[in-house]
Amino acid sequence: MSDVLLTGPTWYAANGTAQRGDVLLRQGVVASLGSVDAPKDVERLDADGLVLLPGFVDLHTHLREPGREDTETIASGSRAAAVGGYTAVLAMANTDPVTDTAEAAERVLDLGRAAGLVDVVPVGAVTKGLDGGELAELGLMHRSRAGVTVFSDDGRCVADGRVMRRALEYVRAFDGVVSQHSQDPELADASACCHEGELSGRLGLPGWPPVAEASIIARDAMLAEHTGSRVHVAHVSTAEGLDVVRWAKARGVRMTAEVTPHHLALGTELLTGYDPTFKVNPPLRPDEDRRALVDGLLEGTIDAVATDHAPHARHDKEHAFVDAAFGMLGLETAFSVVHDLLVADGRLGWADLSRVMSVNPARIAGLARHGREVAEGAPASLVLVDPTARVTVDRATSQSLSHNTPWHGHTLSGAVHTTILRGTVTARGGKPTAC
Amino acid sequence: MNRHLLSSSDLTRDDVRMLLATAAEMHEVQRRDVKKLPTLRGRTVINLFFEDSTRTRSSFEIAGKWMSADTINITGKGSSASKGESLRDTVRTIDAMAVDALVIRHMASGAAHQVSQWVDASVVNAGDGTHEHPTQALLDAYTMEQRIGSLDGARVAIVGDLTHSRVFRSNAITLRTLGAQVTLVAPPTLMPSGIGEWARADGLELTDDLDSVLASGPDAVMMLRVQRERMSGGFFPTAREYTIGFGLTRDRLWALTAANPNAVICHPGPMNRGLEISADAADAAQSLVLDQVSAGVAIRMAVLYHLLAGEGAAA
Numbered sequence: 001m002s003d004v005l006l007t008g009p010t011w012y013a014a015n016g017t018a019q020r021g022d023v024l025l026r027q028g029v030v031a032s033l034g035s036v037d038a039p040k041d042v043e044r045l046d047a048d049g050l051v052l053l054p055g056f057v058d059l060h061t062h063l064r065e066p067g068r069e070d071t072e073t074i075a076s077g078s079r080a081a082a083v084g085g086y087t088a089v090l091a092m093a094n095t096d097p098v099t100d101t102a103e104a105a106e107r108v109l110d111l112g113r114a115a116g117l118v119d120v121v122p123v124g125a126v127t128k129g130l131d132g133g134e135l136a137e138l139g140l141m142h143r144s145r146a147g148v149t150v151f152s153d154d155g156r157c158v159a160d161g162r163v164m165r166r167a168l169e170y171v172r173a174f175d176g177v178v179s180q181h182s183q184d185p186e187l188a189d190a191s192a193c194c195h196e197g198e199l200s201g202r203l204g205l206p207g208w209p210p211v212a213e214a215s216i217i218a219r220d221a222m223l224a225e226h227t228g229s230r231v232h233v234a235h236v237s238t239a240e241g242l243d244v245v246r247w248a249k250a251r252g253v254r255m256t257a258e259v260t261p262h263h264l265a266l267g268t269e270l271l272t273g274y275d276p277t278f279k280v281n282p283p284l285r286p287d288e289d290r291r292a293l294v295d296g297l298l299e300g301t302i303d304a305v306a307t308d309h310a311p312h313a314r315h316d317k318e319h320a321f322v323d324a325a326f327g328m329l330g331l332e333t334a335f336s337v338v339h340d341l342l343v344a345d346g347r348l349g350w351a352d353l354s355r356v357m358s359v360n361p362a363r364i365a366g367l368a369r370h371g372r373e374v375a376e377g378a379p380a381s382l383v384l385v386d387p388t389a390r391v392t393v394d395r396a397t398s399q400s401l402s403h404n405t406p407w408h409g410h411t412l413s414g415a416v417h418t419t420i421l422r423g424t425v426t427a428r429g430g431k432p433t434a435c
Numbered sequence: 436m437n438r439h440l441l442s443s444s445d446l447t448r449d450d451v452r453m454l455l456a457t458a459a460e461m462h463e464v465q466r467r468d469v470k471k472l473p474t475l476r477g478r479t480v481i482n483l484f485f486e487d488s489t490r491t492r493s494s495f496e497i498a499g500k501w502m503s504a505d506t507i508n509i510t511g512k513g514s515s516a517s518k519g520e521s522l523r524d525t526v527r528t529i530d531a532m533a534v535d536a537l538v539i540r541h542m543a544s545g546a547a548h549q550v551s552q553w554v555d556a557s558v559v560n561a562g563d564g565t566h567e568h569p570t571q572a573l574l575d576a577y578t579m580e581q582r583i584g585s586l587d588g589a590r591v592a593i594v595g596d597l598t599h600s601r602v603f604r605s606n607a608i609t610l611r612t613l614g615a616q617v618t619l620v621a622p623p624t625l626m627p628s629g630i631g632e633w634a635r636a637d638g639l640e641l642t643d644d645l646d647s648v649l650a651s652g653p654d655a656v657m658m659l660r661v662q663r664e665r666m667s668g669g670f671f672p673t674a675r676e677y678t679i680g681f682g683l684t685r686d687r688l689w690a691l692t693a694a695n696p697n698a699v700i701c702h703p704g705p706m707n708r709g710l711e712i713s714a715d716a717a718d719a720a721q722s723l724v725l726d727q728v729s730a731g732v733a734i735r736m737a738v739l740y741h742l743l744a745g746e747g748a749a750a
Contacts, residue, residue, distance in 0.1 A: 198629030198636075204544035204566030204604060207628045274545030318523035320543030322564070 003031075004423065005038045009047035009384060011374040014359075016351040023052060025380040028422035032376060045425075047384050050417050053354050055087025055381040057361035057370050059179070059258050060154070060234060060306035061331065063089075063120070065111065067096025071402045072311035074108065077331070078115040079399040080309070082427035084331040085383035085416035086118055088362070088370045089309075093125040094155040100125035100136035102144035109146040117426045117433075121365060124148040126158050126167045126178055133160075135167060142174050149366040152179035154234055155281075157216060159185050164220065168229035177230040177256075177364060180220055182241065183282065188212035193322055195268040195283045203271065206322065208283050210238035217241050221248035221255055232364055233257035235308050237282040239292035246301045256364050258306035259293050261337040262328060266290075266406060276317045276324035277406055280310070298347060303360040307334045311402030329405040332398055335383075336391055337407070339414030343387070369422075380423040389415035391430075399432060436741050439551045439558040443569040443608035451612055455577050457737035458730065464501065465733060474744050475504035481529055482508045484540040484561070490704060490728055491561050491571075495538045498735035504535075504743075522546065523553050530554035535743055539563075544601075557742045565599045568703075572605035574734040575701055576613060578726045579655050582699050587614035592648045594620040594681060595659030595711050598627050598670070602703045603659060611637055618653070620645050622680060624670045625661075645680070649687055652695030658683050658702045661711045674710055685715040692721070699723050 006023040011033075013019070021034040024042070058081065064072035072080075074091070081089045091108050093099035099108060105122040112120020124141040128134045130153045141148035151171060158164045158180060167178050183192075188208045194200040196207025217233055221244060224231040236242055236257045248255045268286050270278040278284060285293075296302040310327025317324050338357065342348035348356075354371075362371025372378040392411045395403040419427040426433055436453075437445050446454070464470055480499040484492050492508060499506035509529065529537065530553070537556045539547050544564030551558040562568040580586055591610055597603045597619055610617050618640040619626070626641070627633070634641050642648060649656070661677060671677045678684065683691075683700065691698050700712075700722045708714050717724060 196628045198632040201598075201627030201629040201633055202604070204564050204601060209628075274548045276549075315521040315524065318521040320522050320541060320546040320549060320564075322543045322545075323522075 003039070003042050004420070004425070005036065005042045005044045006047040006052060006384070007044055009050045009052040011052040012350045012354065014351055014373055016349050023374070025420065025423045028380050030374065030376055030378045030380050033374070045418065049388065050384040050386050051350055052374055053350065053383050053385060054358040054371050054374060055383050055419060055421065056085045056335065056357045057365065057367060058086050058089040058307050058309070058331065059150070059304055059361045059365060061089040061091055061309045062094065062311065062327065063091045064095065064311055071313045072400055074111040074120055075115040076399065076401045077309070078112065078117040078120060079432040080331040082117040082419050082432045083399050083416065083430055084333070085335050085385065085419050086331060087381040087383070087419065087421050088119040088121055088367055089331070090121045090123050090150055090365055092154045093123050093152060094130055098125050098129050099123065100128050102137060102140040102146070105141045105146035105148050106144050118421060119367070119370070121367065122146050122148055123179065124151045126151045126153045127163060130156050132156060132158060132163060135163070135170065138167065138170050138176065139174070142176060149174070149176050150179055150232070151176060152181065152234065154179065154181045157181050157183040157185060161219060161223070165223050165227060168223055168227040168231060172227060172229040175230070175366065177232050179232040179234045180216065181234050182213045182216040182220070182236070184212040184216050187215065191322055193279055193283060193326070194271055195285050197268070197286065199268055199271065203274070205271070210240040213238050213282060214240035214244050217244040221253045224255055225251065225253045228254070230254045230256070235260050235263065235282060235306070236293070236302065237263045237285050237289065239289050242292055242296045242301060246296070249301060256303040256360070257301065258304040259297055259302045260306060260308045261330060261334045262406060264290060264293055264297070265337050265341050274321045276319070276321055277328065277404055279321060279324050279326055280328050281326040294342065297356060303356065303364065305334065305338055305356045306361065307331050311400050312404050313402060317404055327404070329398065329400055329402060332400065333393055333405060333407050333412070335385060335416050336412035336414050339385070339387065340412040344413045380420055382420045383416060384418040386415050386417045391415045438742070440569055440738055440742065441547050441551055441558065441560045442567050443572050443605040443612070446569070446609070446612065448612050451573065451576065451609060454573055454734070454737045454741060455580065457740060458573070458577050458733040461733040461736040462730065470501045472502050474740060475499065475502040478504045478535045478743050479533070480504045480506045480536045480538060480739060481534045482506060482538045483526070483529065484508065484510045486540050486542045486562070488540050488562070490731065491540060494728070494731040495561060495735050497732050498739055501732070502736055502739060504739065522549065526550045526554055530556055536739060559738060559742065562601055564601065566601050567605045568601040569605045569609070570731070570734055570738055571602050571703055572609035573738070574727055574730045575606055575657065575703070576609055577734055578723045578730045579699060579701065581726065581730070582723060583654050583697060586610060588616070589654040590616045590618070591655045591657060592618045592620055592653045593657045593659065594645060594683070596625045596661045596665060597621045597630070597659070598625050599662070599665070600659050606657065607637065607639060616640070618642060618648055620648055620681065622671055645687065646690065649691045650694050653698060654695065655699045655701060656683065656691060658700065658712045660703065660705065661707060663707070663710070678710055682710060683712045683716040685713050688713065688716045688719060701727060703727070
């Protein structure tokens, strides 16, 4: 870790005030900002015209290791994350075997450290084997070197109210949080793959009704209130679900929520051609929902943008639509998508972008060394972005081992320029750095 | 016509008229002693059926054979996903044998659309999940017109399990293309999601009152198959309640006949006699059920002819 002088970037205080100057990174922290008295031989990084932000934190990443290393490894996912401006990612537990023990969580942590490009933070399963029945070893996972704080059966809903209640009660002792995949399996079963509405009716695809999401969020809000625990809503996708989150927050329930870039930016009409690239769970929704989600993000009802990065082999996507795998890539495009959609037109300011992509996710996951305001003494886990650059997404060049991006061929405004983890450059110009 | 027949919405009114006219010529051929035409000699048609089917598969097979095409049936129960091979790999393997047409039946909606993007052959959708069955809609239109004349302005009721019916979806499109007035009759649980917007956009009428529809004297009533396993899915309580509400019982047959003596009855088969249609209605003089099967071969000959042989006299 050598010292680095970033020359000329702009950064923002939490209140939105812009500052411009030089930033010296030393010993992995922000040593000084403004007019910096830097040593002559310091490595300089020209950041003129760039915006300096705290590194992004992804609450929702699928890295597929162990189990499906042909589609993503912790190393390849780390490369994708670094290129996407992330300095920490939470790796979901639905691997094979499932991350439901302390040993499994430590293994994920260690593989992340070996890759060394991003802090890979394991998410622990709520129930053993994600089967929704018995609690996994939540306490042991928390007490392990991995210090697991976020628990999720993501991909599946913790549908049993008694199990969810116990999990919430149990993790309260160490201020853990349960991240819930809100999908009532009776109202939207495993085959549900298209927003329930006119399009699903015409296409003859099994419908996924918004009530299947909203009813679980409502139940979980009541359980979180009852237990006094924290609950996090993964990938909220409907206006109905969002209304329940808004209601719960107004009531003082300790509920947080995330939205994915694809649910903000892509609509259900993309399913018209039955292209499984656009098959994701929860499904893409109509424009009314997208607009509501944008409003929810801007007003703060939604705390975070999370990718739900879900790599899949091409052959797992090339089945008939209902048989194809759910999920799409997200790590490498998330910033550009959010910038293109919300920052470029000024709806989301830079400080607010940091709030939803860095500060809040780090707070929800309990990561004290991430999501910190750019200030003297803060960890130098940062990202430089270029708001004037335009990127054309090419799935063939993804750092991920998989290519299932819904953005192939799209040109987006705003690009990640350089990612820095504790003072070390981890990615520059779309390429990860060897370390 | 497009290179593929994937959805009834691929067909313009002129396309449908042309196909029905060609089918009429082909129907003549069926009445000859020697039914063989040289039209598709040297062409290869694969019937790729991932789902059980008797009448559709045999009718495509006969259609191909009567036009001298080499027709080969490939059947596989269960999705290719369960065998570990992707659908794309399966169909590209077959396509690599230089086939001219791929007639595909699959239990998944959209399968024919997807396959059409992966192969060089012309793709004919012979039924995809709960999505569409365009050749069924063509043969229904053909059969109805043979009996009641032009469908332009005719009133057609489609009754039953609309949610799970590809026959309904294709028929609603083709009947509207031909200018028919379409009324959909079903309990609310068997109406497809979003049917309200859909009906407004496409000019379809909706009701759950079969008796009023029959009393208005429609020109044709199309009864859809209701699968008994839908009861366990909670779509309706009992067979008895379904039949009383939505079955074409003997009393309703009489009511229909009283309101319109020329009305006809269709059913795509296989029928659940006693559930959605009474034996009296199924075997009534107004019933077109066997005419539909007979027309199926002529329609499929017409479709293969226009996809593979192009324009000009067919027979």
